[in-house]
Amino acid sequence: MPRICSDHTMTVQKCNILQGKKGLIFGALDERSLAWHVAKRCMECGADIVLTNTPQALQLGTLPNLAQQAGVPIVPCDATDINDIRHLLTQAQTLLGGSIDFVLHSVAQSLNLRRHRTYEKVNYDYFLKTLDISALSLHKILQAALDMNAISQGGSVVTLTYLASERYLYGYNDMADAKAMLESIVRQMGAIYGTAHGVRVNAISQSATNTKAGTQWDEQACFSRYVNDLSPLGAADADDCADLCVTLFSDFTRKVTMQTIYNDGGFAHTMLTGQLMSEFRNTIDN
Numbered sequence: 001m002p003r004i005c006s007d008h009t010m011t012v013q014k015c016n017i018l019q020g021k022k023g024l025i026f027g028a029l030d031e032r033s034l035a036w037h038v039a040k041r042c043m044e045c046g047a048d049i050v051l052t053n054t055p056q057a058l059q060l061g062t063l064p065n066l067a068q069q070a071g072v073p074i075v076p077c078d079a080t081d082i083n084d085i086r087h088l089l090t091q092a093q094t095l096l097g098g099s100i101d102f103v104l105h106s107v108a109q110s111l112n113l114r115r116h117r118t119y120e121k122v123n124y125d126y127f128l129k130t131l132d133i134s135a136l137s138l139h140k141i142l143q144a145a146l147d148m149n150a151i152s153q154g155g156s157v158v159t160l161t162y163l164a165s166e167r168y169l170y171g172y173n174d175m176a177d178a179k180a181m182l183e184s185i186v187r188q189m190g191a192i193y194g195t196a197h198g199v200r201v202n203a204i205s206q207s208a209t210n211t212k213a214g215t216q217w218d219e220q221a222c223f224s225r226y227v228n229d230l231s232p233l234g235a236a237d238a239d240d241c242a243d244l245c246v247t248l249f250s251d252f253t254r255k256v257t258m259q260t261i262y263n264d265g266g267f268a269h270t271m272l273t274g275q276l277m278s279e280f281r282n283t284i285d286n
């Protein structure tokens, strides 16, 4: 069945561009998670997948039910723990029947954000944990995968990032530092893994989206309207993110690597739209 896109003017056809590919997806917590949207789309496009999240997340979230309904295996893993990662990579290859063709890293958490500690008053233990979970975890996954030769030649790794890595965004806190580090890891490991095994590593800089992690940030609700109004194509939703991930996992993007790709309707490159200008003008006139 074709799927109607977020702007209701287009449909995306079901296709088989991931037929025969084996994927590992980190970070689906519940039905709102970006990773769950990506997982569903990968399956629709013909991939076999394994899902993973922390043991705590598997207890708190709805992933076990979702995975059971979809007939997909889950292997628990704390993505900050190198032993867990090695175990996961072994298990995933056994379950999938061979080496992994694509990986989605959709992992982030900030205790400073969750506990409403402002940036100038961060707790440094929380700060280090934010960096470990939200950035270094990608390094650890790639280091283990490289060492175990777990990702196939020509494979593709995608992580999810946010524009606050490069611009100040009020209230985004230590997650901005984590995202900057994450994008640097994408470039460095992309060069190393590309040279060694032809594996691509990219980041998608996604529009603000209404998920559990997205709503951790206090300002998300009022920000989403501003973002949508300032994006010439409108903000990208979770299904848009899933479609771009599938494209990056496919062989059609075999020479794309070490990039931060904006999936944001043009937001990152727009100062002011005509619509917002009219609204400001009306406010001043009235």
Ligand SMILES: NC(=O)c1ccc[n+]([C@@H]2O[C@H](COP(=O)([O-])OP(=O)(O)OC[C@H]3O[C@@H](n4cnc5c(N)ncnc54)[C@H](O)[C@@H]3O)[C@@H](O)[C@H]2O)c1
Residues within 6 Å of the ligand: 026, 027, 028, 029, 030, 032, 033, 034, 035, 053, 054, 057, 077, 078, 079, 080, 105, 106, 107, 108, 109, 133, 160, 161, 162, 205, 206, 207, 208, 209, 210, 211, 212, 213, 214, 215
């Ligand atoms: N929602 C947005 O507005 C938005 C925008 C741009 C980028 N992103 C990024 O997308 C990714 C997914 O976020 P989301 O919005 O789908 O929210 P989400 O809360 O559904 O996903 C975050 C996931 O990280 C997992 N996680 C936390 N600690 C972990 C650990 N130690 N090991 C393994 N997994 C762990 C959580 O269990 C959860 O499943 C994050 O990197 C987030 O920063 C989100």
